Amino acid sequence: MQWYEEVLQILLIGIANGAIIALVALGYTLVYGIIELINFAHGDVFMIGTMVSLTLITGVSGLLGVRQAFQLPGPTLLVLVVGSLIASIVVCAALNVFIERVAYRRLRNAPRLAPLITAIGVSFVLVNIGLVWKGASQVNYPDLLPRIDIFRDVLHINTQVLFTLKDLFVIVLAVPLMVALTLFVQRTRLGKAMRATAQDRAAAAMMGIDINLTIALTFLIGGAMAGAAGTIYGLYNNSAWYFQGFRNGLYSFTAAVMGGIGNIQGAFLGGMIIGLAAAISDRVIDPRWTEAVVFALLVVILIFKPTGLLGEETTERA
Numbered sequence: 001m002q003w004y005e006e007v008l009q010i011l012l013i014g015i016a017n018g019a020i021i022a023l024v025a026l027g028y029t030l031v032y033g034i035i036e037l038i039n040f041a042h043g044d045v046f047m048i049g050t051m052v053s054l055t056l057i058t059g060v061s062g063l064l065g066v067r068q069a070f071q072l073p074g075p076t077l078l079v080l081v082v083g084s085l086i087a088s089i090v091v092c093a094a095l096n097v098f099i100e101r102v103a104y105r106r107l108r109n110a111p112r113l114a115p116l117i118t119a120i121g122v123s124f125v126l127v128n129i130g131l132v133w134k135g136a137s138q139v140n141y142p143d144l145l146p147r148i149d150i151f152r153d154v155l156h157i158n159t160q161v162l163f164t165l166k167d168l169f170v171i172v173l174a175v176p177l178m179v180a181l182t183l184f185v186q187r188t189r190l191g192k193a194m195r196a197t198a199q200d201r202a203a204a205a206m207m208g209i210d211i212n213l214t215i216a217l218t219f220l221i222g223g224a225m226a227g228a229a230g231t232i233y234g235l236y237n238n239s240a241w242y243f244q245g246f247r248n249g250l251y252s253f254t255a256a257v258m259g260g261i262g263n264i265q266g267a268f269l270g271g272m273i274i275g276l277a278a279a280i281s282d283r284v285i286d287p288r289w290t291e292a293v294v295f296a297l298l299v300v301i302l303i304f305k306p307t308g309l310l311g312e313e314t315t316e317r318a
Helices: 003-035 042-063 074-107 113-134 150-154 165-187 189-199 201-206 211-237 244-259 264-285 287-304
Strands: none
Touching: 003 042, 003 165, 003 189, 003 211, 003 244, 003 264, 042 074, 042 113, 042 211, 042 244, 074 113, 074 211, 113 244, 150 165, 165 189, 165 211, 165 264, 189 201, 189 211, 201 211, 244 264, 244 287, 264 287
């Protein structure tokens, strides 16, 4: 492989993985931006999304009398993939709203350590649900996307760079979701209510904004993004594991901090940077050093820009 092909390969891998990381990071940054809570359970909501879609795909395949989902006719398979994506979005959105209502709402005015410990407790609950649901071992996620090389099979370009339908699927699905969320927050009435609540909760309430509804909406959107990311992750990596939320959640939280937690564009930027850094480490250095490279990069960025790349200095809220 020529050096320029290697560079292009790293870019494609980094963008695909970075898009998944960024989708989950959006949930962290939305919640922190509005109630200043680091929701450590968010990565496990992402894991639940993978489990929901996996269960639906395998269950429907069994009902239709096939051992493997990829044996289904094309139109049926497409409906199943879209249905599993929607199901994971709905379940994770509802789950996140339920978590906010039961575990976090009463702790908004409590000392900061209380909701933080509660978030860790919720994370353990979700991890154990995943453990009971699918067991301790990593399980296979059906390989439903055709193994088509975009460059060679579609564009007929003779290159060693591998860009499959899976990579295209991730980018085409994840990037529009992030753009849509950005436009929603910036342009819609509900989005403006979310921004107003993030800036000053008391003033927003005085202006007639329903704070409880706005915060619940924030959790709903974050959960929906995590659910979508969970299904995309399963289809892309063909695996599911009850503990996958920890590593991926840690990467996503790192992306949110790196980009400037509370900033939507920052979460997207941080996700892409981590995806590219991980791809460079995997292909150029050594996969065993990937986590060290990612967190070393975070430390360097925070030394020079403590608020993150797109973060802004803020005064402490009363």
